[in-house]
Amino acid sequence: MSDTGIGASVRRREDVRFITGSGRYTDDINQPGQTYAVFLRSPHARAKISAVDSSAALAVNGVHAVLTGQDMAADGLGDLPCGWLVKQKDGSDMVSAPHPPLAHTVANYVGEPYGIVIAETLAAAREAAELVMTEFDELEPIVDLTGARGADQIHEGVSGNLAYDWELGEKAATEAALAGAAHVTRIDLTNNRLIPNAMEPRAALGVYESATGEHTLYTTSQNPHLERLILSAFVQVAPEHKLRVVAPDVGGGFGSKIFVYAEETAVIWAARKVGRPVKWTADRSESFLADAHGRDHVTHAELGLDADGRFVALKVQTTANLGAYLSTFGSSVPTYLYGTLLAGQYATPNIYVEVAGVYTNTAPVDAYRGAGRPEATYVVERIVETAARELGRDPAELRRLNMIRPDQFPYETPVALVYDTGDYEASLDRALEHVDYAGFPARRAASEAAGRKRGIGFACYIEACGLAPSQLAIQLGAGVGLYESGEIRVNPTGNVTVFTGSHSHGQGHETTFAQVVSDKFGIPFEDVEIVHGDTGRVEFGLGTYGSRSLAVGGSALVSAADKLIAKGRKIAAHMLEADVDAVEFSDGQFLVRDSNQALSFGEVAFAAYVPTNYPTDLEPGFSEKAFYDPENFTYPAGTHIAEVEVDPATGVVTLVNFVAVDDFGHVINPMIVDGQVHGGVAQGAGQALLEHGIYDDFGQLVTGSYMDYCMPRADDVPDFLVDTTVTPCTHNPLGVKGCGEAGAIGSPAAIMNAVTDAVGDNGLSMPATPEKVWRALHG
Amino acid sequence: MQISLTVNGASHALDVPANTLLVDIIREHLGLTGTHVGCDTSQCGACTVHMNGSAVKSCSILAGQADGAEITTIEGIGTPDDLHPMQAAFRECHALQCGFCTPGMIMRAIDLVEKSPDLSNQAVREGLEGNLCRCTGYHNIVKAVLLAADATRA
Structure with missing residues (x-):
């Protein structure tokens, strides 16, 4: 094992920027002409939004706009989708209530956003938000989980407030076995509601270039490509090729930054509406109210x-x-x-x-x-x-x-998994x-x-x-595949830029993925750079959640590396006038078996970009990508x-x-x-x-x-x-x-x-x- | 209001609204984004800096209070080529993951070690009570602070 290869406790390269205050989180990014957003949020758990009067707010010096859910609906933006369709016991689809990014008729939880105030300064936006006069008609809120099924209906068409009634496993056999058991233990449990609380609050900065129609969204996301896909395909903020999502340094996620939220949706939409970059950073109160919670x-x-x-x-x-x-x-x-x-x-x-x-x-x-x-x-x-x-x-x-x-x-378990x-x-x-x-x-x-x-x-x-695998996940209702992409670009000088669809928000991918790739190629750890978190640089990706990054994203990198090694063997065989099958790759060297002839990884990379002595049936260049779909x-x-x-x-x-x-x-x-x-x-x-x-x-x-x-x-x-x-x-x-x-x-x-x-x-x-x-x- | 303060050795004269917070002066006016804001209630410590030699939560200091003060932020204690012993210990011990709480944690830890160099594990834990970290479970942060304390004593 080398000091920096697989199995070594390499000190993290990302730490150097974090311990010196040089990290670049979303709120650290500013744009020329930037404006500031404050969201209007429902103070009620359940209320009709009867009227929004923003005249006093608009009179505040520096306020550009007060946009509401009605404005967003009028612009034809779609709802925020749920990405997994669960089938119920009777085979019917779950009942998914419409989820507009900004509420326009009814607000259904305290903190639900229904409007956005945009101003020259954060102070002006805050002041103006206080002056928006909203008339709510309060409705009886349904809060108690155990009583919710018998309570008043929250969403039209969702009887008993039941999104789904789902089952797995053999009911009759299980009940029969319980009936015949020598002892039955019974337990009643609650799994308490948690609020994720990544230390970095969510944030978004939307930029629109009217001359090109390009939208750029800097945001605190665990999966920028999924964010882009949902914002373009479902919410229809912008077409996918005109939307770039950048998730720079992200200060923790723990799941809460997987999801596509109202705020980033509104920010990128508003940036185009007001013709200025729009920035929003949650305060901690907003994080508590409006980040997705867990368990319960x-x-x-x-x-x-x-x-x-x-x-x-x-x-x-x-x-x-x-x-x-x-x-x-x-x-x-x-x-x-x-x-x-x-x-x-x-x-x-x-x-x-x-x-x-x-x-x-x-x-x-x-x-x-x-x-x-x-x-x-x-x-x-x-x-x-x-x-x-x-x-x-x-x-x-x-x-x-x-x-x-x-x-x-x-x-094979009775609940649909096969443990390997x-x-x-x-x-x-x-x-x-x-x-x-x-x-x-x-x-x-x-x-x-x-x-x-x-x-x-x-x-x-x-x-x-x-x-995984993607096909099975999609059969079970997933709206996307769950593979991962990886691309390895070997530069002409032999160092390597790696692009991964995984996203690191504390996990240290810039270090571990570099360990994997440098180990694979037998090149110095320092020669491998990891790029992630930008749809403008990385082709595609499903992001990081569910402890998937190394098993899926790392495997994609291995696949891409294997393709490069296979190509390198062809190049080396040509240059060394040997049979491809006789060329092996080991410790950064392409070697002809039973000889002392060898080319380094860097020499082969250079030859691929300066193809003077090069196979005529092989494309120049030394770059490969892979999509890895787990079994x-x-x-x-x-x-x-x-x-x-x-x-x-x-x-x-x-x-x-x-x-x-x-x-x-x-x-x-x-x-x-x-x-x-x-x-x-x-x-x-x-x-x-x-x-x-x-x-x-x-x-x-x-x-x-x-x-x-x-x-x-x-x-x-x-x-x-x-x-x-x-x-x-x-x-x-x-x-x-x-x-x-x-x-x-x-x-x-x-x-x-x-x-x-x-x-x-x-x-x-x-x-x-x-x-x-x-x-x-x-x- | 007019204030002047020294940040990382450089003098600044600023004209800011009286309700401006020190953290906003640092981040927005001076562009030193290493100091972070993690909460609104001075509970998380991500914004911790040194003011006149003591760790303070810069989200709880008004502009007027900072007038004439000597401020040190994470950018002022070391560089990638010349890390402060606490920065080096954090890296050595893997005392950070997402890095967001780290600047505040390091600034608090430096103050802790300077003021009480003979720290037990429990004393470090109590001394860091005002700084939240959601990633590390504190295990490696405590290790790092003890390592830096050793280095400081040596």
Whole structure:
């Protein structure tokens, strides 16, 4: 292994700009003649917009325009689409309520934008926005998830506020197996609403060139090409070839920047309307109100076990809050990214899940780190732990008994997935060792002696990354393919510019992808530059989410590199007067087998651009692209173990120890992978102990600032012990699986299992705040 | 109002509305975009700079308060070729991912180490309590601050 190749903890090249303040985020970009936008947002959870009087606002010095949803509709802009069509139990399509970018007749959640004020300065725009007089007719808001199906209808044509009633698995067989089970464990769970809170608020800067008709949108996106596709094909802001979307440095996403939102749509449209660049940057209050939220499920589950403790059936009924509208991928998260994961790591033969996707007068809910898989893991791992407690079994050993064994792969689950490989016991054993499971009783006794309660909890999770293959995803309702593109341009001097359709917003692709490509070509790491995040430079891409970038985007780069090596062998064979089959490529050299004849990678690249001694039947140039469409998901898996201490006097839960042992397949940069796990675990700890997006009965967001929404801070979490085991993915060329979400997938269940173990009340819900824990302990 | 202040060693005389925030002076008037705005409630610390030798949240300082002040921003502590030990430690320990909270985190950490060089892991965690990071889980940030503290003491 070289110092910079695959497997090395190369220090990140992007860091140099970030630690010196030279990063270039959307809000750092300014354009000549730029104006500033402030959005008009509904103060009501549900209200008819009767009239908008902007005369006083327009009188403010420096105000250019007040544009409303009516203006946008009059210009013929389309609705924001939901990109995944879910089929219901009866085969009918889900019911997708129209989602205009700017509301024009009814506003359906607090913070929903219905207009945009554009002015010379931000201060003028803010002042003017305060002066817009809007008449609302308030309607009864539907806020409570469990009551929404029987409540007043939010959207015309959506009876019972039901977007879909979906199922997966064999219902009759599952119910029969439950009926015949020796023991049935039942559990009721809520998966708390989360607000993603990437540290960089969303922002957009729209520029329109009237002379050419070109639109440029700088925005905080995880997938600029998808943004462009939706804005052109569906919203019809501008034709695709006249719209360039640039997502420069992006300060975190965690899913929330996948989606195409009202604000960037309005900004690029308004830039053309007013003939000036228009810039908007969310303040944090807007982020809380109008970024897509995550999770928000209510679930009842039943697990049947035979007399030996083997799982015979799992039945899950979930009501998922979709918010007021179906966000870009909102429909898929509680269905195909949730129900399909309910086998977990176990050989449960019968599984059935039904999900009611419900509209409420709250912000749209969509993918947030893990997206469906943390919810699935929470159900499986809470109920398995509960079963172990009910049966007096060791929770680790009950899991071990039921795990899919290495000799059972490929393993087809009852919920539509085929796991390619894994060794679940290996990560369980390693985690038990790291946490010193044998020493837990002594630690618990020591805590007891100190007046505190100690608990331990497990989560043996599985996830599915790199959704694929495209044809299957499209059959299941996806509106786009889920391949990835990569292009490698070898410059005449032999260094390399790589273009990827993946997008890095903290993941470090500029480093890891350069490791992959430099390793592949045997050239210096410094000679490889990674370009991403600009539809004007990168041909196409599906972006970064679902821990897909390396497994799918990295594989595309390997395919492109292989094409280049194949072409290089032809060039070298010609130049060295050898047979192509006799030319091998190794360590940056094209070598003629059994000879000392060789050409370097750079010499071949130069020859391709200056083709003097060159095959007549070969095109000049040394550049190749590839679209990689995976055969299957990848299936990272692992064991997370949490240990907590509870102070009975205050109810405060302290996470004292957290071990994560994950199997991500081959690891390109262990330092980066560990960092991804740390961050995911902290977010999961936030979900389990601190964070909760709460609306009151009127649909007002109670947790609308960092004063009210409790984000994990440095002293809320401990150091984490993270480690990996490796079973390489069987179907991509790098043998990689994906690591971005695992931390957030395993940790909530592990921590809640530990908290309920310590407190002795299995009914505690997330987040396990001091108040809830204190009440559980003191009645 | 007329104010003058020194930013990263350079003197500036500005005429700004009295309600202008220091962070806006830094970002909008002086074009130093390394200092970030992450919230509206002085809760996240992304805008942390040094004012007269102490870390402050520049979203909570009005122009008048900054009049006559010596300000140091992330751009003023080191360069790619000559990093401040805290910058170097952040890179060495992978203490950043998206980089958005990083400038504020580094400015806060420098102040923390300067004022209390003998820091425990827990003391670092408590000292960074006012700065939010959503990416790293803080694990590597704490490592970096302790590494830089060691380097400073050495």
